[in-house]
Amino acid sequence: MTASDATTGAPVCSGCGVRLQSESPDKPGYVPEQALGREDAICRRCFRIRHYNDVTHVAVDQDDFLRMLSGIAGTDSLVVHIVDLFDFEGSVISGLQRFVGNNPVLLVVNKIDLLPKSTNWNRVRNWVQRQAKLLGLKPAEIVLCSAAKRTGFDRVIEAIQALRGGRDIYVVGATNVGKSTLINRLIRDYSDLDRELTVSRYPGTTLDQIRIPLDDGRYIIDTPGIVYPYRLTETVPKGVLQRLLPEKPLKPLVYQLNERQTLFFGALARFDFVRGEPQSFTLYVSPSLYVHRTKLERADEVYAEHKGELLAPPNADELDAISPWTRHSLRIPPGSRTDISISGLGWIRANSPAGAFVEVYAPKGVHVILREAMI
Known part of the structure; x- marks a missing residue:
């Protein structure tokens, strides 16, 4: 007979004592449903x-x-x-x-x-x-x-x-x-x-x-x-996760931007260079993530028309799994060595001798921070 919890009577793993369940493969105690009733199930x-x-x-x-x-x-x-x-x-x-x-x-x-x-x-x-x-x-x-x-x-x-x-x-x-x-x-x-x-x-x-x-x-x-819910990697479907997590050395992507230009990271996040002198931004993200540049005044239109298609991941059938975006307004001090980190997605190195004002849109709850540049 399957081992059970002395208090609740629920079946538990005979190896580690965790309560058995067949609903969530990524949670403790997972066992295929057909094995739940087996003697000494593990x-x-x-x-x-x-x-x-x-x-x-x-x-x-x-x-x-x-x-x-x-x-x-x-x-x-x-x-x-x-x-x-x-x-x-x-x-x-x-x-x-x-x-x-x-x-x-x-x-x-x-x-x-x-x-x-x-x-x-x-x-x-x-x-x-x-x-x-x-x-x-x-x-x-x-x-x-x-x-x-x-x-x-x-x-x-x-x-x-x-x-x-x-x-x-x-x-x-x-x-x-x-x-x-x-x-x-x-x-x-x-x-x-x-x-x-x-x-x-x-x-x-x-x-x-x-x-x-x-x-x-x-x-x-x-x-x-x-599980930290403020990491983008914890909130996306598995198919998107595979494209977020790089497997090979990152190849820095350098974008020379004028103010009021926008970068989309698929349909997962958006970066607006709102104000500042022309300068470069270096992206450290998975090479499987599509980056699209456009003008800030067209950004909302581009997102509405192309999310899940040109702007992917996620694909159209995965969009509902992504939380609505929250806007983060950030001021980069002049002459600083600064990264804009989007938890789970990567970071953007700001090369800002004169400083800059930027805005980042990311799914609600995902941490977006300024930090000292890593490299």
Whole structure:
């Protein structure tokens, strides 16, 4: 008979203890409907651990995630916080420092392979240090890496060895930051588990923490990915998501604009250069994202006539899934090194010796900020 929750009687995964459900594949406890009534049913995540030694990410909402984090301060652990360099501010866990107590935090900055090959990495590292401080983070160490290209992973392992001191390892991060790749690498480097491992060796909680045993009797605690609704990548259909997330190094797009010119990013966002001397703006976005330039006075007309067609993604049948736009008015100081970051979409480097006044339209709730230029 399927295991059940002692209080509610609802079926739970016999591997990790999460309540089973068949409605949402990207949520904890997913199992195909036909498997719900099976004896000792296990969720899809535990199935993949058992048969493929693959810890795939699961997402939870912000409130559940923060409740789960609240217990870390009472442990003796190393916290590995993974963030996405392509959406740094959007993937940082807000308020993490108050949850970890005296435990050290290793900040792992993933997806460095997306930046141009000519990037000055010392400058990027210094930028990350300054941004982390502004966001209230106090990492014991910062490591830049690429999970996809395995660049810098040896340095991540070295930093963990130096900071761990025999502690458990909590791995935390937002969705789509590369957490699963790091977890699987840690399993290979720190554990003797093989492809025949059983789910029962991975006890968990209803929030789907997975405790992965290490050779020395301690654990890697894999936490579900947190969903931040202010990231564009969390609000778009899957087909659009594939075009938002770049897989190859970004090729900066430079636009020389006069005032009262507009750039459309498909039908996902709009950038208006409202006022200022003629100047260039450098775009760092996925090459799969279509950028269209027009005059500001025609922008509303162009959007109304061409959204979902010329202006795509999203396509016409996906438009209803995108929230209405909100306008953000931004003043770029003269002579500043400034990025205009649209969380989940990328950023625009403003090259403004005389300053500029711009407006950005993005789906409601998506964060649009000015920041010190990354590169």
